[in-house]
Amino acid sequence: MEIVVSLAVGVLAAAxxxxxxxxxxxxxxxxxxxxxxxxxxxxxxxxxxxxxxxxIVRAGxxxxxxxxxxxxPQALVLTAIVxxxxxxxxFLVVLLALRGLSGGDHVDGQEEAx
Amino acid sequence: xxxxxxxxxxxxxxxxxxxxxTAALMLLLGDGRRRLKAVLNIGSAALGLMLAVALLWRIxxxxxxxxxxxxxxxxxxxxxxxxxxxxxxxALMAVLAGTVGLAALLYALARWQHAGMYFHVLLQLQLMGxxxxxxxxxLFNLFVFFEVLLAxxxxxxxxxxxxxxxxxxxxxxxxxxxxxxxxxxxxxxxxGVTGTLNMADIAQKLPQVPASDRGLLHAGAAILAMAFLAKxxxxxxxxxxxxxxxxxxxxxAALFAILTKVGVYALLRLWTLCFPADAGVSGGFGGMALVxxxxxxxxxxxxxxxxxxRLARLVAFSVITSSGTLVAAFGLxxxxxxxxxxxxxxxxxxxxxxxxxxxxxxxxxxQVEWGPAQFDDGNDALPAFFxxxxxxxxxxxxxxxxxxxxxxxxxxxxxxxxxTLGAMVVAGLPPLAGFIGKLAMLQALLNVGSASAWALFVLxxxxxxxxxxxxxxxxxxxxxxxxxxxxxxxxxVESLPVGGLVLALLLLxxxxxxxxxxxxxxADALHQPxxxxxxxxxxRPRAGGAxxxx
Numbered sequence: 001m002e003i004v005v006s007l008a009v010g011v012l013a014a015a016x017x018x019x020x021x022x023x024x025x026x027x028x029x030x031x032x033x034x035x036x037x038x039x040x041x042x043x044x045x046x047x048x049x050x051x052x053x054x055x056i057v058r059a060g061x062x063x064x065x066x067x068x069x070x071x072x073p074q075a076l077v078l079t080a081i082v083x084x085x086x087x088x089x090x091f092l093v094v095l096l097a098l099r100g101l102s103g104g105d106h107v108d109g110q111e112e113a114x
Numbered sequence: 115x116x117x118x119x120x121x122x123x124x125x126x127x128x129x130x131x132x133x134x135x136t137a138a139l140m141l142l143l144g145d146g147r148r149r150l151k152a153v154l155n156i157g158s159a160a161l162g163l164m165l166a167v168a169l170l171w172r173i174x175x176x177x178x179x180x181x182x183x184x185x186x187x188x189x190x191x192x193x194x195x196x197x198x199x200x201x202x203x204x205a206l207m208a209v210l211a212g213t214v215g216l217a218a219l220l221y222a223l224a225r226w227q228h229a230g231m232y233f234h235v236l237l238q239l240q241l242m243g244x245x246x247x248x249x250x251x252x253l254f255n256l257f258v259f260f261e262v263l264l265a266x267x268x269x270x271x272x273x274x275x276x277x278x279x280x281x282x283x284x285x286x287x288x289x290x291x292x293x294x295x296x297x298x299x300x301x302x303x304x305x306g307v308t309g310t311l312n313m314a315d316i317a318q319k320l321p322q323v324p325a326s327d328r329g330l331l332h333a334g335a336a337i338l339a340m341a342f343l344a345k346x347x348x349x350x351x352x353x354x355x356x357x358x359x360x361x362x363x364x365x366x367a368a369l370f371a372i373l374t375k376v377g378v379y380a381l382l383r384l385w386t387l388c389f390p391a392d393a394g395v396s397g398g399f400g401g402m403a404l405v406x407x408x409x410x411x412x413x414x415x416x417x418x419x420x421x422x423x424r425l426a427r428l429v430a431f432s433v434i435t436s437s438g439t440l441v442a443a444f445g446l447x448x449x450x451x452x453x454x455x456x457x458x459x460x461x462x463x464x465x466x467x468x469x470x471x472x473x474x475x476x477x478x479x480x481q482v483e484w485g486p487a488q489f490d491d492g493n494d495a496l497p498a499f500f501x502x503x504x505x506x507x508x509x510x511x512x513x514x515x516x517x518x519x520x521x522x523x524x525x526x527x528x529x530x531x532x533x534t535l536g537a538m539v540v541a542g543l544p545p546l547a548g549f550i551g552k553l554a555m556l557q558a559l560l561n562v563g564s565a566s567a568w569a570l571f572v573l574x575x576x577x578x579x580x581x582x583x584x585x586x587x588x589x590x591x592x593x594x595x596x597x598x599x600x601x602x603x604x605x606x607v608e609s610l611p612v613g614g615l616v617l618a619l620l621l622l623x624x625x626x627x628x629x630x631x632x633x634x635x636x637a638d639a640l641h642q643p644x645x646x647x648x649x650x651x652x653x654r655p656r657a658g659g660a661x662x663x664x
Binding site for chain 1: 254276280284294305
């Protein structure tokens with residue numbers, strides 16, 4: 001479980017960083033999305049990963065992380081997803097506006113000098 | 115002892131709720147009704163400022179250096195719910211935010227409010243994010259308010275449209291999205307290590323973190339600091355700032371003068387809270403990085419000011435300079451120095467705001483219009499410092515007739531005096547507020563005496579000199595050229611905020627002693643984080659009342 005999540009975070013983050021550093025606006029957008037997926041998964045993992053456990057303390061079970069899963073990171077991830085989604089959508093609008101104004105999809109609005 | 119004012123001080127949450135309510139109401143009003151919206155907006159912004167002043171008054175009246183007002187949202191007990199806490203630092207920042215917001219709004223009433231539909235709503239949301247970020251005592255809530263103010267600032271930066279704004283906006287949004295992701299990673303790691311999100315609770319639990327988790331804790335704190343440093347435009351994370359601020363419309367840029375200070379505020383708050391000098395293994399963690407980063411920023415900003423060809427970029431670089439000064443001064447961790455830096459923070463924020471407003475008025479008087487197709491990427495060939503040949507009609511000594519008997523129009527005189535005063539504050543020339551702040555900082559630095567303190571000492575003086583030269587050059591170009599200018603029309607509503615800000619700067623001088631006493635108390639309280647922790651952790655929910663479903 002830990003290995004799978006770590007690998008997923010690592011691959012997403014690596015791909016995201018590479019794309020963010022590309023000169024095309026759409027690649028940057030996808031890179032930012034991938035990075036935010038990586039961060040969301042990462043937040044999940046800090047609350048200790050548990051399988052088949054509810055985020056509710058039940059009667060009879062000790063209220064420690066061996067018996068239930070931490071609900072706070074889940075709430076954080078939910079908030080982060082909503083905020084990330086909204087800002088990414090805004091980025092998309094600005095991307096389209098720049099494309100309309102400059103006629104290209106370079107992040108600087110113009111191609112680099114040859 | 116600390117004077118905690120109980121756990122239910124509604125005055126703490128009012129500055130956050132008021133702009134939220136106003137923004138929602140204005141959205142309901144639809145597209146039209148500009149006049150009504152303008153009135154609502156002014157009323158709300160002025161009321162918000164008054165609330166912030168009342169908060170500051172209340173906290174200062176409590177007397178002790180460490181006095182707090184706490185509000186527990188939803189009446190949840192402390193570390194479970196979100197707590198809003200106002201201390202001296204929060205109240206000071208809130209007053210600055212309210213002042214800057216009101217000034218930007220008044221200025222926008224003349225022209226800029228017509229450039230887009232949602233200006234008033236965005237401005238209110240921006241204020242809400244600012245007040246919230248300054249007042250919250252919860253790390254994740256701080257992230258949410260950061261996002262609120264950033265989302266509003268994206269809209270405000272794009273306000274008015276045009277290719278330059280859109281391009282700068284794209285870069286600004288991308289950088290800030292990345293910074294927000296770093297923020298989230300930092301928060302997550304700190305939560306993973308300490309198991310709480312309440313700042314006071316985090317600070318309280320830090321000494322108990324086992325040695326095996328120290329590395330993770332430091333990494334998390336450093337990543338979190340990266341997000342704040344990027345927001346504060348500290349070198350090398352601040353290259354986005356000049357392009358973005360120079361491209362923004364005047365009221366938006368004026369409002370942005372406080373945005374970098376949000377990053378500085380968050381750094382100061384969390385660093386003094388979590389890593390005080392007596393915190394054992396982690397004591398003063400990262401302080402040296404802050405000092406070095408601040409010094410590098412100060413140098414970068416000063417050189418940038420000298421290299422700026424446009425007034426807007428010059429002012430943007432002066433914002434970078436001031437945030438470098440602040441980060442370096444706070445990083446040294448001396449209460450006296452921090453008190454002086456807080457005074458400097460107030461004066462440089464107000465001066466930056468005034469100068470951003472003046473930039474547009476001056477450019478308008480010179481008939482300079484930057485066409486939409488013109489990108490300013492800051493590395494266009496230098497035009498050899500403009501006119502090497504004097505233009506016809508210039509004041510030349512061998513042409514003395516021109517030197518006498520020229521009437522200076524009132525509007526131009528007003529602009530000239532305001533710009534001079536603002537530039538003097540930024541450069542730190544006597545007798546204005548910038549000088550008092552810088553002098554107090556220099557005195558404190560003499561007492562610190564370490565190598566980095568001396569470096570900062572020298573750089574503070576040198577950057578002041580460079581700023582003075584840069585502003586003088588711009589002033590000569592704008593006010594002393596004989597180039598034909600169109601008749602300068604200045605509306606009252608445009609000159610009002612500029613005049614108000616200049617007046618505030620003068621008041622800072624006249625009441626310099628009182629303000630310095632306040633900032634000294636602020637800095638003393640900041641460097642004794644235990645009182646903050648006690649005040650927050652000791653706040654009790656109101657008994658009875660609406661506890662309902664719990």
